Amino acid sequence: MxxxxxxxxxxxxxxxxxxxxxxxxxxxxxxxxxxxxxxxxxxxxxxxxxxxxxxxxxxxxxxxxxxxxxxxxxxxxxxxxxxxxxxxxxxxxxxxxxxxxxxxxxxxxxxxxxxxxxxxxxxxxxxxxxxxxxxxxxxxxxxxxxxxxxxxxxxxxxxxxxxxxxxxxxxxxxxxxxxxxxxxxxxxxxxxxxxxxxxxxxxxxxxxxxxxxxxxxxxxxxxxxxxxxxxxxxxxxxxxxxxxxxGRYYNPVECYRCDDCETLIMTMGSFSETAMMAIDKLREEGKKIGLFRIRLWRPFPFEEVRETVKNAKAIIVLDRAISLGMGGPVASELRNALYPLEKRPKIMGFVGGLGGRDITPTDFEKIIKRGLEIAAAGSNREFEIYGVRE
Amino acid sequence: MTNSEDKMTWKDVEIGCIVTKPGSATITQTGDWRSRRPTYDFSKCIKCAICQTYCPEGCIHQNEKGNYVADLFYCKGCGICAKECPKKVITMIEEKE
Missing domain, CATH: 3.40.50.970 (Thiamin diphosphate (ThDP)-binding fold, Pyr/PP domains)
Incomplete structure (x- = not known):
């Protein structure tokens, strides 16, 4: 056993x-x-x-x-x-x-x-x-x-x-x-x-x-x-x-409290569990925010991603890498995957957690808040870096 | 891979492009890479076989008269034979077609 x-x-x-x-x-x-x-x-x-x-x-x-x-x-x-x-x-x-x-x-x-x-x-x-x-x-x-x-x-x-x-x-x-x-x-x-x-x-x-x-x-x-x-x-x-x-099942795209959400946050890797703590807190406060993670990075799960976000109006992506001169690589792949949709959600890309820097549940709350601000303002900014000291 | 590579579809590609039949180099017409081909003035040839020794393709053989001639199915037209021939038997000329 x-x-x-x-x-x-x-x-x-x-x-x-x-x-x-x-x-x-x-x-x-x-x-x-x-x-x-x-x-x-x-x-x-x-x-x-x-x-x-x-x-x-x-x-x-x-x-x-x-x-x-x-x-x-x-x-x-x-x-x-x-x-x-x-x-x-x-x-x-x-x-x-x-x-x-x-x-x-x-x-x-x-x-x-x-x-x-x-x-x-x-x-x-x-x-x-x-x-x-x-x-x-x-x-x-x-x-x-x-x-x-x-x-x-x-x-x-x-x-x-x-x-x-x-x-x-x-x-x-x-x-x-x-x-x-x-x-x-x-x-x-x-x-x-x-x-x-x-x-x-x-x-x-x-x-x-x-x-x-x-x-x-x-x-x-x-x-x-x-x-x-x-x-x-x-x-x-x-x-x-x-x-x-x-008894343990895995999926190309994993969802956490995604149902009936107009705002979703997207991550890959172990920071997802930190994001879940932020989601739980925001849910308790009555905010409808869910999380989805890409488990199968290649071959890219186009259908599952499109199905997951079909009701979303805003998606906030945390990229733990920067494609210099371009932005967040995962956010840009998500934009690519969702472009054929008739009703495309807004996608706010954040680059953070670089070179071992921690992203805490509080950080996720700040990222979500800032993402929603950008979405409300209708900004087309490609991405922002999170947590850089000005 | 099949012998006729120009007719091969992507479904014919073996797993990982593995070549399963030995000797595929013998059926590959490297001669069509050629832009110049060797011509010969055998009246000057001393049959020293230096051209055969230097040919990187290994495609020069003696014919029934004992002369050394490149097999144009394989000859890539590099011109090393013409350069090395001590009697200037070989002249490289442009391929026309």
């Missing part, structure tokens, strides 16, 4: 990787992801996890080793954050275009400069277009559950795509939380063995990662896009089956 344990979230993610009977881990330590791979190294060294641990010399090598391992048909995991994700950047694209179902935890961190080891979503935004399935988690339980789900989604023969599980650096990765750790038997029943259809095999040679001339490149990219779009059905199916077995 599964039991509730007080455990650091990073360690819990490593334990989930162990429960998934991962064959190969190739990783390089970087703050704030270090505890995940450090604990996995311990589990392998102590013989608790029968896996190959490849201590590589950089993140570029980590992802490259993962390509080889996954192509050989081994269940493969890695983890990184911030600058590490940047260093592996070019290979991140190769993993998805070669359709290798690697699972990677990303303990989201700000990008230099100035140098920061603390959390925000700059690193996520730099890998938006890499063709990976990307899932945001908000607490330790979701991190464990979605790490296990990620393997099943990735390795499904209809998908065969790598999956990133995004958890906020420090704000989530370093918390000690009560988590229901599933037991081995349950995970074994849930997670079928990995069978890559065309693995590296000397008796049946194939060429992987060959170049594509202009005459096939467009077809190759469209095949990849179709594959990523169609993976959504399997993602939903895996979450449903996980829920039926473990």
């Amino acid at each position: 599964a039991k509730r344990t007080g455990i650091e979230v990073s360690i819990a993610v490593s334990e989930a990787v162990k429960l998934a009977n991962t064959d190969v881990i190739a990783a390089y330590p970087i703050t704030p992801q270090t505890h995940i791979v450090e604990h996995l190294a311990e589990l392998v060294a102590q013989g608790e996890l029968n896996a190959e641990y490849i201590p590589v010399e950089s993140e570029h090598s980590a992802m490259s080793a993962c390509l080889g391992s996954s192509a050989a048909g081994a269940r493969t995991f890695t983890a990184t954050a911030g600058q590490g994700l940047e260093l592996m950047h070019e290979v991140v694209y190769v993993a998805s275009s070669m359709r290798l179902p690697i699972v990677m935890a990303v303990a989201n961190r700000a990008l230099s400069g100035p140098l920061s080891v603390w959390g925000d979503h700059s690193d996520v935004m730099s890998v938006r277009d890499t063709g990976w399935i990307q899932i945001f988690v908000e607490n330790g339980q979701e991190a464990v559950d979605n790490t296990i789900c990620a393997f099943r989604m990735a390795e499904d023969s209809r998908v065969l795509l790598p999956v990133m599980v995004h958890l906020d650096g420090f704000h989530l990765s370093h918390m000690v939380e009560p988590i229901m750790m599933p037991d081995q038997k349950e995970v074994d029943e849930f997670l079928p063995p990995f069978n890559y259809p065309l693995p590296l095999d000397p008796s049946k040679p194939v060429t992987m990662g060959a170049f594509a001339p202009p005459i096939v490149f467009t077809e190759a990219k469209w095949a990849q896009e179709m594959n990523l779009e169609q993976s959504k059905d399997v993602i939903l199916e895996v979450w449903k089956k996980f829920g039926d077995k473990f």
